[in-house]
Amino acid sequence: MANYSVKTDEKWQKRWDETKLYKFNKENVDKKLYCLEMFSYPSGSKLHVGHWYNYGLTDSWARFKGMQGYEVFEPMGFDAFGLPAENYAIKTGIHPYDSTMENIRTMEEQLKKMGAMFDWDYEVITCNTDYYKWTQWLFVKLYEKGLAYRKEAPVNWCPDCNTVLANEQVLDGLCERCSSEVTKKNLTQWFFKITEYADELLEKLDGLDWPEKTKLMQKNWIGKSTGAQITFDIKNHSDKVEVFTTRPDTLFGVTYVVLAPESPLVEKLTLPEYKEAVINYQEKTKKLKEIDRLSTTNEKTGVFTGSYAINPVNGKEVPIWIADYVLFSYGTGSVMAVPGHDERDFQFASKYNLPIDRVIAGYTDNDQLPYTGPGKLVNSGEFDGLDWEQGKKQIVESLSSRQKAENKVNYRLRDWLVSRQRYWGAPIPIIYCDNCGTVPVPEDQLPVELPYDVDFAPDGKSPLAKHEGFINTICPKCGAKAKRESDTLDTFVDSSWYFLRYPDNKNVNEPFDKEWLSKMGPVDKYVGGPEHACMHLLYARFINKALRDMGYITFDEPFTSLVHQGIILGPDGNRMSKSKGNVISPDEYIQNHGSDVFRLYLMFGFAYTEGGPWSDDGMKAIVRFVDRLERFIETFTETEHGPSTNEIGKDEKELNFILNNAIKSITQDADKFQFNTSIARMMELLNGLYQYHSNVSTANMAFVKETLKKFVTILAPFAPHFSEEMWERLGFEYSVFKEAWPKFDEAALVKDTIELAVQINGKVRGKIEVDSQMDEKAIEKFALEDEKVQGYIEGKSIRKVIVIKSRIVNIVVG
Incomplete structure (x- = not known):
């Protein structure tokens, strides 16, 4: 009778721990394979199906690679700072540190019960001082390099979370965490100069083994545009309007200029009789979501400022408007409007009766305005008749001689805003001194510890600003009384470098040893959700490159190969959430069937990179598969001393074909995270064994045992506890994971x-x-x-x- 259960799991987890089977051997670093799952946030006290789908299945891939001869490094840790713990503290009164550490202890136990081969000696917890000391060190190094700076800027503000959000954390105008409507607010904030690396972040994408969709998302987010920056003088005014355009060939068709309502120029250029209308429009715009402002389908609106810009190519005066479809955070915050050759400008000009001029003639007769395609310049003075590409070049050259234009590359990417007005994060290591100005905390005074006794009720200011013991300090330069920075760092800063700390997590003298890290990095296989494409993955690439340029690491990219797991949805087809009541806990399934059955089902029931709605209809098939294999091995051990021969007949050749076909297919599919087809091949092999063994009197028992040996070996990464048990029952020496992954025999497939x-x-x-x-x-x-x-x-x-x-x-x- 089959008896695989959680007791089997416990038996082998204890044995693995006692024998230190999964300890990373530094002596074999030349064979290292750094396999990393995106670490989890301990906002809840229990693992859910999503954790299992990411960690359990990636662990199977890592085990498979280990049996192929790699020295696998698979660490685990916790992304422990952040809003959820602070919000929970506000709600319950339980301190964020206490709730976070309690959740971590629970999750550690659950992860160990999963049976993954994580080497816990390398654990990192980002809210501990031995980690965030080096996060602060990273900030200081970026500051010293000119890559961290402070400025006042309009920022995304979540009124419910009472904090600033990066652009990437605003989804459709809403806070990604609490779904509150995001507003704009002018604050003095700290930024990381990620734009300094825009070109390299873009150019190096093609060389990465990453999903094409993710690479495309990053390319679009970086948004490189090649064009020209044109300077418009302003009538009766010393200020100028700078615009970036990819179509300088249409400059003669400019009939108005548009400023973003947030632009500082608006106040300067608005004439008194237009001020009331402009202010009202600005207030109205503040309430709009960014996505609505950029929408091509929404009606275009705007207000005239009363001022005029002077077109540098022909001297014409064109009105300066403000309109919500121009954002101050994009480009120069100003655009030149060419309604004859831009659909958005055409709609606006039509609504407000502004001129619409043709300056490009298409190559066919059917080019009604607005015409946005290629052609020849018309109504463009000395440039008439030029092809549009020639026109771009010659118009810019002409204006450049008068310092009215320059060729320029523009990016959609904006610098990374890292200030947060919250408590539960790494304090920004900056001191403000009346004598010395802005002073980074010296390395020997790090970490700047986060005080425990803080009133973290949100009021729009950093809770640390209210803590006298924290905020008041001494200037490390002159010794005068000074103030600490009260903002904390965006938690994405913590996760932007954690992969560099894992291999050297106990180093107290530096964040990592350069020589050792050059052997351990970069990460060879990184697995996690696609939702991080334009945040974590982009930030980690930036930090990696900045540290490389500062001489601390030797490799260009943090993650050589990337896999996105799909999402396991609730049974109703929606994303799992407590509020919807559709969260599936793995606990009951594991208690009833054992962790390997649950792991096998996640592999068999879903295509790994796709996921899908949860259904346990296929669980019975996995239970049956495990039970049948266990029964077969029990039966075999009772009959294995039956007839054996070296002769290979037709039946042996058929089973040998199935075995070698399974080894070949699983070797290829498992490497590509195609686990569902791998399990299907094993089911076929088990059917083949039953067919062959159905006549015990003629079955070759030596051949059956050799087939079973290879079967359990290839099953081991996918069902580690069960496979160890079957390996032991077959009489083989501990452990199956010391066995080399079998190679298929090409001859057996003919x-x-x-x-x-x-x-x-x-x-x-x-x-x-x-x-x-x-x-x-x-x-x-x-x-x-x-x-x-x-x-x-x-x-x-x-x-x-x-x-x-x-x-x-x-x-x-x-």
């Missing part, structure tokens, strides 16, 4: 005979089995002589016989 379908006038009428070495003529003769085929062709003339070897014979009769 069958002595092959089965061919026989068609007569396109309809399948039977099958024939022929020698695999037969040539086409011999196969044709064999097919025509087949008794069943004879019944269909008797009395008819054979017009043609088509033989497609190893597939089909098609007989055409008249």
Whole structure:
């Protein structure tokens, strides 16, 4: 009777721990494979299906690679700072540190019960001082390099979370965490200069083994545009309007200029009689979501400032408007409007009766305005008749001579805003001194510890600003009284470098040893959700490159190869959430069937990179598969001393074919995270074993045992506890994970005979089995002589016989 259960899990987890089976061996660093799952946030006290789907299945891939001879480094830790713990503290009164550490202890135990081969000696917890000391060190190094700076800027503000959000944390105008409507607010904030690396972040993407969709998302987010920056003078005013355009060939068609409502120029340029309308429009714009402002379908609105810009190519005065479809955070915050050749400008000009001029003639007669395609310049003075590409070049050259234009590359990417007005994060290591100005905390004074006794009720200011013991300090330069920065760092800063700390997590003198990290980095396989494409993954690439340029690391990219797991949805097809009541806990399934059955089901029931709605309909098939294999091994151990021979007959060749086909397919599929097909091949192999062993009196027991040995070996990464148990029952030495991954025998995949379908006038009428070495003529003769085929062709003339070897014979009769 089958008896695999959680007790089996406990037995082998204890044995693995006692024998330190999964300890990373530094002596084998030349064979290292750094496999990393995105670490979790301990906002809840229990693992859910999503954790299992990420960690359990990636662990199977890592085990598989370990059996192939790699020295696998698979660490685990916790992304422990952040809003959820602070919000929970506000709600319950339980301190964020206490709730976070309690959750971590629970999750550590659950992860260990998963049976993954994490080496816990390398654990990192980002809210501990031995980690965030080095997060602060990273900030200081970026500051010293000119890559961290402070400025006042309009920022995304979540009124419910009472904190600033990066652009990437605003989804459709809403806070990604609490879904509150995000507003704009002017604050003095700290930024990381990620734009300094825009070109390299873009150019190096193509060399990465990453999903194409993710690479495209980053390319679009970086948003490189090549064009020109044009300077418009302003009538009766010393200020100027700078615009970036990819179409300088249309400059003669500019009939108005538009400023973003947030632009500082608006106040300067608005004439008194227009001020009331402009202010009202600005207030109205503040309430709009960014996505709505950029929408191509929404009606375009705007207000005239009363001022005029002067077109640098022809001296024409054009009105300066403000409109919500221009954002101050994009480009220069100003655009030149060419309604004859831009659909958005055309709609705006049509609504407000502004001129619409043609300056590009298409290559066909059917080019009604607005025309946005290529063509020749018209109504463009000395540039008439030029092809549009020539026109771009010559117009910019002409204006450059008068310092009115320059070729420029623009990016959608904005610098990374890292200030947060919250408590539960790493304090920004900056001191403000009346004598010395902004002073970074010296390395020997790090970490700047987060005080425990803080009132973290949100009021729009950093809770640390209210803590006298924290905020008041001494300037490390002059010794005068000074103030600490009260903001904390965005938690994405913590996760932007954690992969560098894992291999050297106990280093107290530096964040990591450069020589050791050069051997351990970069991460060879990184697995996590696609939702991090334009945040964590982009930030980690930036930090990696900045540290490389500062001489601390030697490699260009943090993650050589990336896999995104799909999302396991609730049974209702929606994302799992407590509020929807559709969260699936793995606990009951594991208690009833053992962790390996649950792991196998996650592999078999879903395509790994796709996921899908939860259904346990297929769980029974996995339970049956495990039970059948265990029963087969029990039966075999009772009969294994039966007949054995070195002779290989037809039945042995058939089973050997199934075995080697399974090894070949699983080796290829598992490497690509195609676990569902891997499990299917194992089920086929088990069926083959039952078929072969059905006649115990003729079965070759030595052959069966060798087949079982290889079977359990290839099953081991996918069902580690169960496989260890079966390995022991078969009498092999501990552990199955010390066994090398088997290689398939190509010769065994060449069958002595092959089965061919026989068609007569396109309809399948039977099958024939022929020698695999037969040539086409011999196969044709064999097919025509087949008794069943004879019944269909008797009395008819054979017009043609088509033989497609190893597939089909098609007989055409008249």
